[in-house]
Amino acid sequence: MTLTVVSGSGHTWRLTRRIGSGSEGVVYAVDDARPLVAKLVPDPPDPAAYRRRIARLVRQRREPRTVRLLSATPVPVAWPMAGVRAGGPGADGxxxxxxxxxxxxxxxxxxxxxxxxxxxxxxGATWATALAAALSLARLLANLHAEGYVVGDLKPDNLWVDAHGRVGIADVDSWQFTDGGEVFPGRMGSPGHTAPERIGAPAGTAPDRASDDFVLAVLVHQLLMCGLHPFAGHPATGGDYLSYDDNVLHGRCRLLDRTSVALPRSAPPADLLPRRLTGLFRAAFGGVRPHASAWAEALAAEAEPAKLRSCRRNTLHVYTAERPWCPWCDLADRGAECYRAGQESPEGPERNTVWQR
Incomplete structure (x- = not known):
């Protein structure tokens, strides 16, 4: 069924096909010369409040703080451009x-x-690409926080990345922000990507920057550890694994206590990480959480060419210069290939040999 949406000014767009859905809305492709999509939210808890939220975000698109956020190339935020209402059979309102x-x-x-x-x-992605994505995400979140926004529902499903590791974010309508003295609270959260103080909290409990900072650390860990969640693993006591969130609430994290969880041999080793980043992870999960700007500073330092090495055995195996040999080759030898085989270096396939980039 073809849908048509109309803005408050009377402009209409034709939606061509459904391309995705989430906990609240459905995303459709738009028949337009520009690269646009439309998100429709069929059952918001308070429709009038939702329309007001979107109208404020559309207006804020012209404010200096938002213009700054949208000035990068490619555009890093899928900011609402116009509020619309669906028309057509069965979709009015x-x-x-x-x-x-x-x-x-x-x-x-x-x-x-x-x-x-x-x-x-x-x-062509390597660990350097993952490091670049972690840095891009940290900088993006630091910029959002600096402009007064709290993401609240920070998770892979709301994030985008390109081949260079540049990160973008969508679902702006769920963010928490203030406009004209009115607070528009965030209320969303997702299993596995929620700060401990928000897990099991009453519905509508608002997020804050610290809760974003916790989830940022989770995502950076996943990027740098081949997708491994920092709270992955079966309880070492022999109890049943229930969920990431259960492990979060009970502090079961290899970086905090290596005896708290059991992980398979295919898991990347904890010492794959640079020492400075390991310290930030431990603070994020068990102490005073580093802000996004602190993550950005540390990740920028670790992304410097002098801090990275490439494996002679596999040119797509990039890792921190703090490691004496290639961790990705070790994992591949165990049957867990995190990064695919690249070209063998002309200097030969010597085992565990590294060279400075």
């Missing part, structure tokens, strides 16, 4: 908005998290 189609310059963030997806969609 469904509210939503138009936004940039992130697929125009990005891929789903999850493509960078697993070996199979990387091989299929980002075949």
């Amino acid at each position: 469904v509210d939503g908005y138009l936004m940039t189609d992130m697929r125009h310059a990005h891929q789903p963030f999850a493509h960078l998290l697993t070996p199979r997806a990387r091989r299929a969609h980002l075949p």
